Amino acid sequence: MNKKQILALIGIAVTSCFLAIALPLITPTPLIAQSNINLLISAAASMTDALEEIQPIYEQGKPNVNIRYNFGSSGALQQQIEQGAPADVFISAAKRQVDALEKKGLLVPGTRINLANNRxxxxxxxxxxxxxxxxxxxxxxxxxxxxxxxxxxxxxxxxxxxxxxxxxxxxxxxxxxxxxxxxxxxxxxxxxxxxxxxxxxxxxxxxxxxxxxxxxxxxxHSPIVYPMAVIKRSKNVPAAKEFLAFLSSNQAKAVLKKYGFIVN
Known part of the structure; x- marks a missing residue:
C-alpha cells in the first residue's frame, strides 16, 4: 500500500468519526407535540352517542390525540373530580356541578363555555x-x-x-x-x-x-344547559383546550344537532 492510499484511508476514517459525532447533534429530535396525547373526557351520560360519533372525526384530524370517555351522572362525575380522579375535560348536563368545581378552583380559568341546550x-x-x-x-x-x-x-x-x-x-x-x-x-x-x-x-x-x-x-324548570371546561389538574391543558374549541366548531355542532341538541 503506497503513501497516497494510506492517507486516503486515514481521511475516510477521520470523516467517519466526525459524522458519527456530528450527526446526532444536527439531526432534529421529535417534537413533544408529536408524541401521543391521551385525553379523558368526563361527560354527562346524555352526551354519549353524540360524543362517540365526534371522537373519530376529531382523531382523524389529530392523529396524535387519543380521546377516552367517562360517562355518568353529572353529580357523580363532579364528585370524582373533587376527589382527585383523573379528567382533562368535564361536560355537565347542568350548571350546578360546574359552578361547584369553579368555586373550588378546579377549572382552568377562561375555559368554561356552554356547549348545548336540551329539552x-x-x-x-x-x-x-x-x-x-x-x-x-x-x-x-x-x-x-x-x-x-x-x-x-x-x-x-x-x-x-x-x-x-x-x-x-x-x-x-x-x-x-x-x-x-x-x-x-x-x-x-x-x-x-x-x-x-x-x-x-x-x-x-x-x-x-x-x-x-x-x-x-x-x-x-331551570335552563337545561351543558357547560364544559378544562380541569386544572389536566396534564394536557393545551390539547384539552383544542378539543373544547373543536366541540364548538360547525363540524361538531352538526353532530350535536343530529342527535337533537340545541346549539347556537
Whole structure:
C-alpha cells in the first residue's frame, strides 16, 4: 500500500468519526407535540352517542390525540373530580356541578363555555295508550315512573322541578323509581320496568322503543344547559383546550344537532 492510499484511508476514517459525532447533534429530535396525547373526557351520560360519533372525526384530524370517555351522572362525575380522579375535560348536563368545581378552583380559568341546550320530555313505552300529559302520571294505572336521582342527576333535578311546579309531586312521589343516570331511566321505560319516565329529548330520539308524550314547558324548570371546561389538574391543558374549541366548531355542532341538541 503506497503513501497516497494510506492517507486516503486515514481521511475516510477521520470523516467517519466526525459524522458519527456530528450527526446526532444536527439531526432534529421529535417534537413533544408529536408524541401521543391521551385525553379523558368526563361527560354527562346524555352526551354519549353524540360524543362517540365526534371522537373519530376529531382523531382523524389529530392523529396524535387519543380521546377516552367517562360517562355518568353529572353529580357523580363532579364528585370524582373533587376527589382527585383523573379528567382533562368535564361536560355537565347542568350548571350546578360546574359552578361547584369553579368555586373550588378546579377549572382552568377562561375555559368554561356552554356547549348545548336540551329539552325535558315525558316518555312511555310504544304500546302505551291514553296518556297525553304530565297529569296522567297521577292515574292509577301508572305504577312506576322512572326519573334520575335528583341529588346527582340533572335530569332528575329538572323532573323534580316540573312535577312540583305542576302540583302533582305529592300524588306521584310514591311511584318514582330513581335511576343513577338518565340512560338508566330510558332503559327502564324501554324494558317496560317503568310505565313512564322523564328524560332529555336527545335520549328519546335514539330509541325506537319509546314515544314522547309531551315536552315540559321550559318555564317549569331551570335552563337545561351543558357547560364544559378544562380541569386544572389536566396534564394536557393545551390539547384539552383544542378539543373544547373543536366541540364548538360547525363540524361538531352538526353532530350535536343530529342527535337533537340545541346549539347556537
Amino acid at each position: 325535558l320530555v315525558l316518555i312511555v313505552p310504544n304500546n302505551t295508550t291514553g296518556i297525553n300529559s304530565f297529569f296522567n302520571l297521577a292515574d292509577a294505572r301508572i305504577k312506576r315512573i322512572a326519573v334520575g336521582e335528583p341529588r346527582s342527576v340533572p335530569a332528575g333535578q329538572y323532573a323534580d322541578q316540573v312535577l312540583k311546579k305542576l302540583g302533582i309531586f305529592d300524588q306521584v312521589k310514591s311511584k318514582l323509581v330513581l335511576a343513577k343516570n338518565v340512560r338508566q331511566v330510558l332503559a327502564a321505560v324501554e324494558s317496560g320496568n317503568a310505565d313512564a319516565g322523564l328524560v332529555y329529548a336527545t335520549d328519546a330520539k335514539i330509541s325506537n322503543k319509546v314515544k314522547v308524550i309531551v315536552a315540559a314547558d321550559e318555564k317549569y
